[in-house]
Amino acid sequence: MMFNNPMIWNALKTALLETLYMVGVSTFFAVLFGLPLGILLTITSPGHIKPNKLINTVLGAVVNLGRSIPFIILMVAIINFTRWLVGTSIGTTAAIVPLSISATPFFARVTEQSLREVDKGVIEAAEAMGATTLQIIFKVLLPEALSSLVLGVTITAVNLIGYSAMAGAIGGGGLGDLAIRYGYQRFRPDIMIITVIVLVILVQGVQTVGSFIANRLDHK
Amino acid sequence: MGVIFLIRFENVTKIYKGENEVVALKNIDLTINDGEIFGIIGLSGAGKSTLVRCINLLETPDEGRVLVDGVDMMNLTRRELRQHRKSIGMIFQHFNLLSSRTVAENVAFPLELSGVPKRQRIKKVRDLLELVGLSDKARAYPSQLSGGQKQRVGIARALANDQKILLCDEATSALDPQTTMSILELLKKINRERGITVVIITHEMHVIKEICDRVAVIEDGRIIETGIVEDVLLNPTTETARTFLKTVIKSEVPPEVAARLKESNGGELLQVTFLGGSTGEPIINEVVKNFDVVVNILYGNIDQIHDITFGMLVLKLTGPQRKQAKAFLEEKGLKVKVIDDV
Ligand SMILES: Nc1ncnc2c1ncn2[C@@H]1O[C@H](COP(=O)(O)OP(=O)(O)OP(=O)(O)O)[C@@H](O)[C@H]1O
Ligand SMILES: [Mg+2]
Numbered sequence: 001m002m003f004n005n006p007m008i009w010n011a012l013k014t015a016l017l018e019t020l021y022m023v024g025v026s027t028f029f030a031v032l033f034g035l036p037l038g039i040l041l042t043i044t045s046p047g048h049i050k051p052n053k054l055i056n057t058v059l060g061a062v063v064n065l066g067r068s069i070p071f072i073i074l075m076v077a078i079i080n081f082t083r084w085l086v087g088t089s090i091g092t093t094a095a096i097v098p099l100s101i102s103a104t105p106f107f108a109r110v111t112e113q114s115l116r117e118v119d120k121g122v123i124e125a126a127e128a129m130g131a132t133t134l135q136i137i138f139k140v141l142l143p144e145a146l147s148s149l150v151l152g153v154t155i156t157a158v159n160l161i162g163y164s165a166m167a168g169a170i171g172g173g174g175l176g177d178l179a180i181r182y183g184y185q186r187f188r189p190d191i192m193i194i195t196v197i198v199l200v201i202l203v204q205g206v207q208t209v210g211s212f213i214a215n216r217l218d219h220k
Numbered sequence: 221m222g223v224i225f226l227i228r229f230e231n232v233t234k235i236y237k238g239e240n241e242v243v244a245l246k247n248i249d250l251t252i253n254d255g256e257i258f259g260i261i262g263l264s265g266a267g268k269s270t271l272v273r274c275i276n277l278l279e280t281p282d283e284g285r286v287l288v289d290g291v292d293m294m295n296l297t298r299r300e301l302r303q304h305r306k307s308i309g310m311i312f313q314h315f316n317l318l319s320s321r322t323v324a325e326n327v328a329f330p331l332e333l334s335g336v337p338k339r340q341r342i343k344k345v346r347d348l349l350e351l352v353g354l355s356d357k358a359r360a361y362p363s364q365l366s367g368g369q370k371q372r373v374g375i376a377r378a379l380a381n382d383q384k385i386l387l388c389d390e391a392t393s394a395l396d397p398q399t400t401m402s403i404l405e406l407l408k409k410i411n412r413e414r415g416i417t418v419v420i421i422t423h424e425m426h427v428i429k430e431i432c433d434r435v436a437v438i439e440d441g442r443i444i445e446t447g448i449v450e451d452v453l454l455n456p457t458t459e460t461a462r463t464f465l466k467t468v469i470k471s472e473v474p475p476e477v478a479a480r481l482k483e484s485n486g487g488e489l490l491q492v493t494f495l496g497g498s499t500g501e502p503i504i505n506e507v508v509k510n511f512d513v514v515v516n517i518l519y520g521n522i523d524q525i526h527d528i529t530f531g532m533l534v535l536k537l538t539g540p541q542r543k544q545a546k547a548f549l550e551e552k553g554l555k556v557k558v559i560d561d562v
Contacts, residue, residue, distance in 0.1 A: 125316035128276050129330045129381075130305035139332065143320040219361040220319050 008191065011178060016198060018092045019174035022164040026096050027157045030103035034156075035149075037063065037104070038111020039137060045116075049123065049136055066105030071163050074098050075170070095172035099163055103156050110152035114145040147218035154210025158203050165199065175199055225287075226385065226417050227252040227275055232284035234270055234441075244270040246441040248284070252419060252434075257411050259432035259449070260421040261464060267441040268421040272387050275419070276308045277301060289384065306334060309378030309416075313390035315370040317362040323373050324349065324358040330380045348376040352406060368399035375406060379416070386410070388420045392427060404431050425464040429453060429525050437461045450528050454495055473534055473559075477519045487516070487538035490546065493555040495530040503552050504535070511548065513539035534559070 037059065043049050044056040069077070075098040082097040083089040118141050126140045142149070165176025175195050183192025227250075234245040244267045252258045262268050273279040274286050277293050286293045288304065296304060317326050324345050331341045349355045352372040362370055371391060378386055388407070392400040408431050411418050420432060428435050428449060435453075436446040437460055444458045456462045473481070473491070481489060494503075508515050515535055522531035537545060549556050 119316065119319075121312060121314055121316040122318055124278060125310065125312065126329075126333075128278060128305060128308070128310045129333055129377075130302035131333050132302065135333055139329070140318065144318060146320060217320075220363055 008182075011182070012191075012194065012198065015168075015173070015175045015178040015195070016202075018177075019161065019164055019168070019202070022092050022095050022099060022167065022172070022174055023157055023160045026099035026103055026160050026164075027153065029096070029100035030107040030156055030160070031153060033100070033104045034107030035111050037108035038115065039141070041108060041112045042115040042141070043133070043137070049127070050133055063105040063108050066102070067109070069102070071098065071102050072166060072170075074102050075167060090171045092173040095164065095167035095174075099160055099167060102163065103160055106159065107152065107156045110156065111149065114148035114152055115141050117148060118144045147214045147220075150210060150214040150217060154207055154214070157206050157210070161199065161203055161206070175202075225251045226254040226289055227419070228285075228287040229271075229274070230285040230287070232274060232281045232286060234267075234274060234279060235282050244441050245274070245281070248441075248443055250436060250443060250446070252417065255411070255415050255417055256433040257407070257418040257420065257431050259428040259435040260419065260438055261423065261425060261428055261435060262421075262438035263423060263460070266438045268423075268438055269389055270441075271438065272389055272419060272421050275385070275387060276305050276310065306330070306381045307383050308385045308387060309381075309383035310387040310389070311371065311374040311378050311391045313393045315362070315367075315374045315394075317370060317373055317377075319362055322359050322361055323354060323365070326362065326373055327376045327380055330377060334381060344380060345376075348380060351379070351410075352376045366399070367395050368403060371395065371403050372406065375403075375410070379410065379414070384416060386416050386418045388418065390422060391420070393422065393424070400427070401430070407431060425453075425467045437464070450525050453525055454528070454530060473519055477534070481518060481534065487514075487536045488542055489518075489559045490535045490537060490549075491557045491559050492533045492535060492549060493531070493557075494533075494553070495528070495555075503549065503554070504533075507545050507548060511539070511541040511545040513537050513541050513545045515545075 041056065041059050041063065044052040044059070046053070046056075075095075078098055078101065079089045082094050085097055086093050088094050122144065123136060123140055126136050131139070164172070164174050165179070168174035168176030168178070169180045171177070175198060179192050179195040182188045183195060229248045229250040232245055232248040233243070236242040236244055248271065250271075260268050260271060270279055274281050275288060275293075277286070280294065288308070291304065293301065293304065318329065321329065327345045327348050328341045331344060336344070345358070346355070349358055352375055354369060354372050354376070357365065357369060357373075362373065365373065374391075375386075386407070391407075392403050395403060404427065407418055407420070410416055411431075418431075420427065422428065432449050434447060435449050436443050437452065437458065438444070439458075439460045445452055445456065445461050452461060453465055456465050504515055504517070507513065515537060517533055518536055519534040520531065521533075522529060524530070539545075546556055
């Protein structure tokens with residue numbers, strides 16, 4: 001009965017676009033803030049190009065703190081901040097705030113992990129050639145880790161698809177919202193199922209594209 | 221003023237602090253001249269890498285001074301140090317190329333660091349790739365190259381800024397013997413044609429023998445022997461140097477031969493070692509002509525360092541004038557040892 005009901009298709013389309021919007025924008029912010037954090041975490045670690053125990057410890061602690069707060073609690077805890085920042089605490093735009101905040105420390109760690117994989121010898125060769133710290137970051141670390149960073153962005157986006165569904169469940173819009181409203185509250189298991197299928201396809205799609213790009217960038 | 225030193229270590233000590241302190245270098249005094257190929261040989265852990273890394277301050281000495289081209293490297297600001305590092309090229313055992321860059325881009329890397337404009341970079345890279353014989357691989361990625369080709373890229377990269385010094389940390393240790401030879405040839409050519417001072421560290425004596433002018437033997441963080449390669453190789457004064465020597469000069473009778481010698485009875489067995497101008501052959505000819513003896517060459521080994529020939533022969537002498545023959549050989553400057561027990 002759902003297949004000939006245009007209203008449901010429209011709802012599904014809107015929900016998908018909302019999810020893409022939430023995930024897209026919060027992935028963008030996670031990378032925007034997480035990447036520099038990850039770079040700092042890496043280069044200030046012992047034995048790296050700018051070892052600094054204080055910065056490294058403080059940043060590490062902040063990142064760990066961010067990662068240890070469950071998303072659902074974070075979302076509620078920062079409601080006032082969200083309202084102050086975007087003018088509302090419900091809807092997709094509001095959901096982007098906690099999504100970005102929770103994904104940022106995650107992506108920082110992902111970045112750190114990728115950058116640490118860059119061969120020490122290559123970094124040292126650059127140092128021996130008289131490269132500055134910034135040159136090492138932008139001409140060695142990031143390009144050498146690019147493929148792995150793309151995979152990191154992919155994982156972050158996939159995680160955010162899951163979290164966005166959670167955000168949706170408490171009034172954030174998107175596919176999660178649709179599933180709860182129709183599937184659970186209005187006893188429409190068919191809609192629940194189709195929503196899940198769309199989510200699965202979305203995740204597969206993001207992962208496939210991410211892996212493909214990462215592969216193309218990998219010259220190891 | 222004549223030739224002056226290019227690199228000088230003055231009383232350099234380096235200690236790695238940690239749970240158990242390692243004294244990697246102890247009071248090193250060493251001078252490397254402009255335009256020479258200088259070898260540093262030692263066993264694993266002897267301090268070779270530490271020594272060479274003190275030249276461009278990848279490691280900072282705890283004591284003493286390192287002078288490069290008259291400049292005390294430790295007195296430089298960070299900025300000045302970076303500038304000076306640009307004039308010192310370095311190649312590595314594991315090549316350390318950027319895997320995300322093509323061959324040409326790798327060679328262009330130090331030029332980018334120095335802010336050389338693109339058009340000049342392209343020309344320079346083309347020349348360098350031609351120098352190392354890799355013009356056809358410009359667009360390949362390092363992962364598509366053989367070890368020898370990778371090291372050629374490393375060499376091209378290390379020369380991009382017209383460096384005066386090339387430091388080689390076990391640059392051929394990951395390569396097969398044939399490829400090693402071709403890389404050594406390339407280093408020799410660069411040294412000859414561009415006048416670049418080459419510092420080579422290795423644990424392989426044949427590398428030293430092949431291309432170095434002078435050599436230092438390092439053991440437990442100390443330089444235990446240093447001098448012209450011929451001198452150190454042929455008249456080693458330390459046990460370590462002798463051990464290295466054995467790897468290139470077979471002055472000992474191999475066991476299979478020794479077993480055969482034991483079976484051959486009668487006559488007298490002599491081990492004759494010769495060094496320098498005259499090779500063994502004509503002298504032995506003279507022995508046979510001038511004395512009433514029969515000479516049997518049972519084993520021989522001849523090699524060359526630069527233009528000095530050296531080697532060892534095991535001879536069996538029979539006949540009445542053995543004693544005179546022996547005296548004659550010694551007179552000719554050969555070292556003669558009677559071996560009754562091989
Ligand atoms: N970063 C470091 N921290 C602590 N100890 C070190 C460090 N680097 C080297 N060492 C120690 O210093 C000594 C000299 O090391 P070095 O790497 O200079 O030897 P090497 O002659 O180059 O050996 P190899 O032939 O194995 O490369 C060794 O005992 C080594 O364990
Ligand atoms: Mg070493």
